[in-house]
Amino acid sequence: MCYAFSGDSSGRSTRETSGRLSREQIYVLVSAASMNLGCMMAYSILGPFFPKEAEKKGASNTMIGMIFGCYALFELLASLVFGKYLVQIGAKFMFIAGMFISGGVTILFGVLDQLPEGPTFIVMCFLVRIVDAIGFGAAITASSSILAKAFPNNVATVLGSLEVFSGLGLIAGPPLGGFLYQSFGYEVPFILLGCIVLLMIPLNLCILPSYESDPGEHSFWKLVTLPKVGLIAFVIISLSSCFGFLDPILSLFVLEKFSLPAGYVGLVFLGLALSYTISSPLFGLLSDRMPNLRKWFLVFGNLITAACYMLLGPVPILHIKSQLWLLVLVLVVNGFSAGMSIIPTFPEMLSCAYENGFEEGISTLGLISGLVSAMWSVGAFMGPVLGGFLYEKIGFEWAAAIQGLWALISGLVMGLFYLWEHSKTRRRSKAQNLIGTEEEQTALLPNET
Numbered sequence: 164m165c166y167a168f169s170g171d172s173s174g175r176s177t178r179e180t181s182g183r184l185s186r187e188q189i190y191v192l193v194s195a196a197s198m199n200l201g202c203m204m205a206y207s208i209l210g211p212f213f214p215k216e217a218e219k220k221g222a223s224n225t226m227i228g229m230i231f232g233c234y235a236l237f238e239l240l241a242s243l244v245f246g247k248y249l250v251q252i253g254a255k256f257m258f259i260a261g262m263f264i265s266g267g268v269t270i271l272f273g274v275l276d277q278l279p280e281g282p283t284f285i286v287m288c289f290l291v292r293i294v295d296a297i298g299f300g301a302a303i304t305a306s307s308s309i310l311a312k313a314f315p316n317n318v319a320t321v322l323g324s325l326e327v328f329s330g331l332g333l334i335a336g337p338p339l340g341g342f343l344y345q346s347f348g349y350e351v352p353f354i355l356l357g358c359i360v361l362l363m364i365p366l367n368l369c370i371l372p373s374y375e376s377d378p379g380e381h382s383f384w385k386l387v388t389l390p391k392v393g394l395i396a397f398v399i400i401s402l403s404s405c406f407g408f409l410d411p412i413l414s415l416f417v418l419e420k421f422s423l424p425a426g427y428v429g430l431v432f433l434g435l436a437l438s439y440t441i442s443s444p445l446f447g448l449l450s451d452r453m454p455n456l457r458k459w460f461l462v463f464g465n466l467i468t469a470a471c472y473m474l475l476g477p478v479p480i481l482h483i484k485s486q487l488w489l490l491v492l493v494l495v496v497n498g499f500s501a502g503m504s505i506i507p508t509f510p511e512m513l514s515c516a517y518e519n520g521f522e523e524g525i526s527t528l529g530l531i532s533g534l535v536s537a538m539w540s541v542g543a544f545m546g547p548v549l550g551g552f553l554y555e556k557i558g559f560e561w562a563a564a565i566q567g568l569w570a571l572i573s574g575l576v577m578g579l580f581y582l583w584e585h586s587k588t589r590r591r592s593k594a595q596n597l598i599g600t601e602e603e604q605t606a607l608l609p610n611e612t
Contacts, residue, residue, distance in 0.1 A: 190370035191313040192321070195306045196328045197367065198262055201360040202299055203332025205269045206234075208340030208352050216349055217288070220280040228551065230288050232544055234296045235407070239540035241300030246533015249308055250526045255373045258305035259364055264298025266360030273353025300536060307532035311513065312374050312525055316451070318513065323447020323506045330440030334433065374525050386530050391515045394573075394580055395508050398461060399538040400545070401573040402505055405468060405497075407546025408566045409435070416559040421487050434491045438498025446506045454514075457507035458581045464504025465574025471497040472567025476560025485560075504574075509535055 184192075209231070217227050245257060268291050275291065278284045307322070314321045336356075343352040386392055409432075417423055417431055450457050474493045477483040512531050521527045546566075553562035 187372050188313050190372065191309055192325070194258070194367045194371045195310055195325050197363045198258070198302055198306055199325055199328040200332045201356070201363055202262070202265050202302060203329050204336040204339065205265060205353075205356045205360055206295075206299070207333050207336030208356060212341060212344040212349070212352075216276060217284075220276075220278075220284040222285050222288075226285055228547065230285075230292055231410075232547060233289055234292050235540040235543035237293045237296040238300040239537045239544070241297040242304050242533045242536035242540060244533075245301050245304045246529045246531075246536070249304065249529030249533070253373070254305045254309050254312075254525060254529070255371050257301045258309065258371065259367055261298045261300070261302025261305065262360055262364055262367065265295055265302060266357045266364070268295045268298065269357030269360060270354050271357075273350040273357065276349045300540075303536050304529065304532045307509070307535065308525055308528040309371070309374060311509070311528045311532070313372075315523075319447040319450035319457075319506050319510045320444070321447070322509055323443040323445070323450070323502070326443035326447075326502070326506070327440050330436055330443070334436050334440070386516060386521070386534060389515055389519055391580065391584075392512050392534075394577055395461070395512055395515075396534065396538045398465060398504065398573045398577060399508055399535060400542040401465070401569045402468065402501060403539045403542025404546035404549065405472065405542075405566060405570060406501070407543045408550035408563075410547050410550075412550050412554040412559060412562070415554070417487075417490070420485060420559075423487075431487075431491060431494065434494040435498045435501075438495045439501050440498075442499045442502035443506055446502050450507045450510060454510070457511050458577075460503045460507045461511070462574050462578040462581065464500045464502075465570045465577065467500035468497060468504065469567040469569075469571035469574060471500060472563045472570065475563040475567075476558075478560055478564035 214227050249257060272291050275284060275287055278287055310321050311318050340352040343355065446460060471493045475490065476485060516527055516531060517523060550562060553565060
């Protein structure tokens with residue numbers, strides 16, 4: 164199913180005009196898809212070989228984990244700042260500059276093996292990852308805002324569809340990086356993928372439209388203090404931490420529990436990545452076509468995610484034997500539940516902001532995009548740290564169950580909030596009907612002399 168909206172470069176609100184995509188919308192989709200694919204591939208190539216290379220340079224396992232973790236922390240800070248000042252900087256400039264920075268530092272990462280081992284290598288790894296996080300934070304914040312501006316009535320559908328390219332980047336990055344590293348050495352994976360990202364810049368300079376707008380009057384603080392937005396932000400942190408939780412420890416658990424060859428461990432992760440990639444466009448389409456379903460997606464997506472993490476081990480109190488087929492099945496289901504609960508978060512935040520007086524325009528879109536990216540980064544930072552700590556202390560089975568409790572709490576809290584919101588709406592409706600009935604009765608009474 165296709166949609167079309169005509170938008171102009173001055174940033175006026177777009178309107179649905181026909182049954183197909185406009186040229187401007189196609190250009191926006193191509194730009195966003197290229198950024199998602201290229202940057203996610205560049206981000207994910209480190210996994211298969213960088214830890215081993217860093218160990219050779221004298222980095223401890225803790226330090227390697229911090230090098231990975233600092234990315235999410237600085238993406239959080241960058242997203243908040245860029246979301247606030249999106250209008251002043253310009254969405255197109257921010258998008259292009261972010262891609263340029265990300266591509267450039269990816270190439271720079273490829274020459275770090277030439278540095279002497281010890282503190283010099285470690286410090287430069289931190290600096291390059293931090294700058295890369297800032298660049299990606301700028302690009303993803305601008306991208307989400309531009310997409311929401313170009314597709315105001317189909318935000319979830321478009322964002323869900325573009326998650327396919329993010330998923331493909333995350334899926335293709337590790338095996339491609341591993342192959343290039345094994346065939347050509349440390350430098351080639353980074354230089355090649357960095358050049359691919361940089362080569363996308365001239366294309367985006369030519370085709371990406373410019374959206375301009377006046378700075379908004381509202382702040383991040385006012386947005387976050389809206390109860391519904393605050394709860395959805397908590398949901399985003401919870402779901403992001405669930406993804407990040409698996410990164411450092413799932414492969415260790417699979418190798419230890421099932422004695423799989425190292426080459427097959429990556430295939431276990433594919434169950435989660437592929438199901439999320441496939442389900443995201445579906446739930447995006449349903450969220451736009453039937454907005455009333457978004458609340459149910461958020462609630463039940465979190466509850467299903469919680470159940471999946473209880474079964475990953477499984478948790479010992481269930482007395483279920485751990486089996487490889489069960490683990491893969493749970494990861495597949497988790498991918499679908501993640502798509503169910505993640506995709507509606509952006510349009511739900513956006514509609515809540517509009518209902519509470521935020522102006523419709525690129526300024527509000529920048530605030531929402533920055534907040535979503537920032538909350539995702541919080542979870543991406545907390546998940547691996549919590550996962551590694553709990554795995555070391557109590558084992559994978561109980562660690563996964565505790566992580567699942569987070570999703571369970573966020574699902575229950577969102578469910579209770581929606582029930583309260585529904586009852587409040589019904590009371591208000593009854594009160595309005597009662598007032599209307601009294602006014603009609605008063606009008607029908609004969610005038611007393």
